Amino acid sequence: MYTDLMNAPRTARERARAELTREILTAARRQLGEVGPSQLSLRAVARELEMASSAIYRYFKSRDELLTALILEAYNDIGAAAERAAERAAEPGERWIAIWRGVRAWALANRHEFALLFGTPVPGYAAPRETATAAGRMPLALAAVVAEAKAAGALAPPPAPPCEPALIDADMTALLPDAAFSADEIARIVLAWNRLVGIVSYELHGHLVGVTADDAGFFDYTARVSGAFTGLRFA
Amino acid sequence: MYTDLMNAPRTARERARAELTREILTAARRQLGEVGPSQLSLRAVARELEMASSAIYRYFKSRDELLTALILEAYNDIGAAAERAAERAAEPGERWIAIWRGVRAWALANRHEFALLFGTPVPGYAAPRETATAAGRMPLALAAVVAEAKAAGALAPPPAPPCEPALIDADMTALLPDAAFSADEIARIVLAWNRLVGIVSYELHGHLVGVTADDAGFFDYTARVSGAFTGLRFA
DNA sequence: CGAATTATGAGAGCGGTGCTCTCTGAATAG
């Protein structure tokens, strides 16, 4: 089910299958953008594609599986947005801000996808193995900036109490290769990542109305403060 | 609709109405705890109460209104948990940690309610006026600790770039009365509040699996780091 | 008190959902 589209289809049937799978996915994504995850209806997707609703089940064995596929796409999408933003600036501090702004812009333009990734998990959903790498792209973009600063010797010493190494998963240190991050540095990157999606979620969900007066400005402030906390220096 | 239960009912009808409204609410909350917001079904609540599903609509004119009532309850609940936790410690640093732990404990024990408050907003929901004060109780408990430290002259100067006053809503400064907080101090409290629900959300949604090795320990680290960022001093 | 009004509950019904099953026809494999 939801067979990998990249394995070159040979027969006409396989080609048609791959094509229709993509069509279902793009139609679903379109509708997701309009009505949000909870309202996304398999039957509506089938209607848009002018096929029987039962036929969809030949391609995705449940609504949850369709949503999972969309989650994977969205993770790659927001990760790509972060990576693209990172390329638009050279100096670590500027790169950091660029990534933050890029992620926020993506989230504002794709709020339902963002909700799908970081909002309430869909009930029947369990993250498959492949999701992890896609999900890691965005935080890895942040980590790369810190690694760059560290390599240049421009990483400021941590201000507050340090994080004990035992609190960080061993897989995590292994996942960040070249930089040889300390546990404390990893912890700060994790917190920065958490802060980024946290503040965007707050803005998207309306928790900041009557609190902040300038969402974009407060976001930039948050980005700088969070970067400084991670050890970056700003102009 | 969803008439205030506190206005003393006089006639038998009003008494019965108030009673049944409460029964619906508690049944709904029970089911919410089991299946989560998205799966909460008005018909199932009606079945549990052995009444026709259509009769529920005499008390809540839609599923969204029922959810709104549950949101209000949950906001007060988590706020009360924070306030109770605050009372269990005297010194500001300990109070801060106590509140954080209290909120986390509440969230772990009421994950679906927590999702209702800080997860993806329910589609048809628009926060009514009364919700604001209930929603403010938890962050206000945090602010109170900072105010206490400030009054005692024990608030450390801010480490990183300050927040410009223009970024904070005027209503917000007016809402925090006695403490005469600066915009920068408010911004830090807002960020601490955002961090608290952000890190709990990450833990609840599984974004920390394979990242942290000890959720409770990492949470405590986050609480300390966040407190220090806000200006508190820890032993 | 009796009549008029109002609030409440039950039931049927509408259009929607996810999902399963069976049946038919077309593409593939041997």
Added chain:
DNA sequence: CTATTCAGAGAGCACCGCTCTCATAATTCG
């Protein structure tokens, strides 16, 4: 050419939110 696999359609099940009508009970008013 035949046997098998696979894609699609349709009917149907159980559930959902919500609306409407109708009868009955509680309240208010003359």
